[in-house]
Amino acid sequence: MTGQIISLFRREVALATRAGGGATMGVVFFLILVALMPLSLGPDLALLSRIGPALLWLGVLLATLLGLDRLFKADWEDGSLDLLTMSEVPLALTVLTKTLAHWVTTGLPLVLAAPLLGIMLNVEPKGLAVVAFTLLVGTPALASIGAIGAALTVALRRGGLLVPVLVLPLSVPVLIFGISATQSALIGPVPMTTPLAVLAALSLASLVLAPWASAAALRLALE
Amino acid sequence: MRRVPDRSPRNMLQFANPTRFMTFSARLQPWLWGSAALVLAVGLYFALVASPVDYQQGQTVRIMYVHVPAAWLAMFCYTTIAISSLGTLVWRHPLADVSARAAAPIGAAFTFLALLTGSLWGKPMWGTWWVWDARLTSVLVLFLLYLGLMALWRAFDDPARAARPGAILALVGFINVPIIKFSVDWWNTLHQPASVFRLDGPTIDMSMLVPLLIMALGFTLLFLALHVAAMRNEIMRRRVRALRVRTASQLSLAEATAS
Secondary structure, three states: OHHHHHHHHHHHHHHHHOOOOOOOHHHHHHHHHHHHHHHHHOOOHHHHHHHHHHHHHHHHHHHHOOOHHHHHHHHHHHOHHHHHHHOOOOHHHHHHHHHHHHHHHHHHHHHHHHHHHHHHOOOOHHHHHHHHHHHHHHHHHHHHHHHHHHHHOOOOOOHHHHHHHHHHHHOHHHHHHHHHHHHHHHOOOOOOHHHHHHHHHHHHHHHHHHHHHHHHHHHHHHO | OOOOOOOOHHHHHHHHOHHHHHHHHHHHHHHHHHHHHHHHHHHHHHHHHHOOOEOOOEHHHHHHHHHHHHHHHHHHHHHHHHHHHHHHHHHOOHHHHHHHHHHHHHHHHHHHHHHHHHHHHHHHHHOOOOOOOHHHHHHHHHHHHHHHHHHHHHHOOOHHHHHHHHHHHHHHHOOHHHHHHHHHHHHOOOOOOOOOOOOOOOOOOHHHHHHHHHHHHHHHHHHHHHHHHHHHHHHHHHHHHHHHHHHHHHHHHHHHHHO
């Protein structure tokens, strides 16, 4: 069973990184979002460096939505989702594997790109490190909550429009605690560990619980 | 010989039959509407005329008698949807989906009412229509959850197929309801902390608590009346749909045999 999970993981990563996979699209979208911020807010470096960490979090939150539409849809269209449900691996574990592969190919590049784009927003070096760290802790939660939205809309023709509407309200707690962990590390007064612990708890709990909901939704789509 | 219906709670499943529900709810409806109108009339009299003016807030305190019950009902509706969703997923109860679907627009309306009255109260009291306080934001998120749920239900061509995906989303979103309830205590910002349901007893005066509770009861009765009416509409809508589908298939069958 472990072998099957590992090969599924490698398949997902290969599909996402090879031609037409679109793993880099998230980073490009993130870059565009960050480039639009100074255009709309004005090129005031003092202002940008103050709100920079929040802008980076917001950009990552929006960029993670981009690939969700294809997370299960491609497998549903060509029938490989049927094969995946029939394998001896429980569907929730399959979903978890796909979610983790999705996070490695889309979430992790965003986390790595965030400090570079933070330099463009004049965020101080400590802020860059803190933002990258809180994003690293928080993005698995965004990926697994997003997988629920992707699974619920997999059988719908215009599901792609619906995913952000379903997913964004549910990701509000992740955003709140991600931002508050970042702010408390940079400004205080609360020690960073308090919101960071909640953020980590959100990530871990959603990695455990969300695959069950996604698996249930996928089973309904296949009926 | 006419069978005497078993009314013990063990046999509540008899209402699983939509036809039985229709006859039962038809008898229940006038009582629900009547009691809701009566309690709301009494409650509004106390809230708008008989209750005292707050020493700090003046007449604007009367907005609270609509705002607080609407906010309670906003959460109560979502709880109704979540329990109904559990019924859809676990027992495949045919009325559970009808109940969840009927409650969503009503809940969205109560949530909107709570946000609107809160905003009207906030302008004279806080000096602004809207603040990004934890409680306000989480109620706004609840409103967005209602909208997302309604959008998901509408996205399916066949309402029967939408039942269980909607139920899954409702249960996932149910995590948000305790966050709303406790956000005031966690973040402790501008919105006042809970003043009615507290371990050390309510902190508001009896002359205001009594009208508030009457209004809350009236709102709950109004919700029940609206919910039963919406459930009846939903059942009839599904029957019309089933008739249409059957007629269409008969027509296409007749055309196929004629050609």
